[in-house]
Amino acid sequence: MTTLGDTAPQMFLEERRQRILEILNEHSAVRISELAPQFNTSTATIRKDLEQLERDGKLRRTHGGAIKVDPNSTEVMAASASIMAHKEKVKIGRAAAAFVQNNDTFIVQAGTTDLEFIRALRGKHNLTVITNDLLIASECESISPDSTPILVGGSVRVGFHYTEGSETNMLLEQYHASVAYMCTNAFSFEHGFSTHRTEQASWLKTMYRCADRHIMLIDSSKFGINALAHHNDLPDFDVLVTDSGINEIDRSRLSQLSPNTQIVYA
Structure with a gap:
């Protein structure tokens, strides 16, 4: 005869994993450091939960957490990306902002990490910011009225609020900046930096050519991951x-x- 004491731990394990999936469905991403105290358990236990759920095909593990598996897309839309690793992105943005001086001209990649970077520039003056991201251009106008945001034109990608395509790349090539602040989808030691789409990789390569110095902003959840299209290496x-x-x-x-x-390390 099975007692309650025999079955309770297993029931709790299954309930915990189901709740992890529910949280993942709500937020598109979870972090081990946040789940462990929420379930009053160790990070090692949560890591085992994520490993099993990945084997079951219910999520994809990342460095320090996991992201939702979407059979229709490998890329998280902007609304979801904005809440993923948000605290880390804010810290990264502030650390990157320390490299910016008044009167600088620089290129900024579209993305939620670089959006936090722009928000951290409050108090800087006379900046010229070249970007293909509508939100970044608007935010720059708001926080630094004496600066000049230059929005690179082209076709707007629905759900991601940025322009892309061959026309966008050709327009960017008309400019040259001292620094490019770049971000991406994935990094691994084996394959370098990569993105989910060849269009993104092409844009990032163009950004790289149009600047003298290059600064990459990337949170730790994107480490240990390979995406479709390689664009740069760490050196x-x-x-x-x-x-x-x-x-x-x-x-x-x-x-x-x-x-x-x-x-x-912010």
Whole structure:
């Protein structure tokens, strides 16, 4: 005869994993560091939960958490991306803003991390900001009225509020800036930086050619992931700004792989 004491732990395990999936459905992403205290359990236990749920095909693990599996798309739309790793993106944005001086001219990649970077520029003056992101251009106008946002034209990608395509790339090539502040979808030590779409990779390569210095902004949840289209490698960047979620082993690997790249852990 099975007692309640025998079945309760297993029932709790199943209930916990079901609740993790419910949270994931609500927010598109979860982080181990946030789930562990919520369920009053260890990070090792949550990591095992995510490993099993990934084997079951119910989520995809990332560095420090997991993201929702969407059979129709491998890319998270802007509304969902804005809440994923939000605290980390704010810290990264503020750390990157420290590199900006009054009167600077720079290119900014579309994305929620670079949006936080722009928001951290409040108090800076006479900036010229070149971007293909409608929200970033609008935010720049709002926080720095004496600055000049330049919105690169082209076809707007629905749900992502940025322009893209060959026309957008050709328009960007008319400009040259001192710095490009870039962000991307994925990074692995084996395959470098990559994005979910070839159009994004083409845009990022164009950005790279149009600037003298290059700063990559990427949160730790995107580490250990490979996306479809490669665009750059770590040594291509003068500065990498990420968050404190990178473990010591990976920090050492980053330094060894690209000793000339300044790594900032926000």
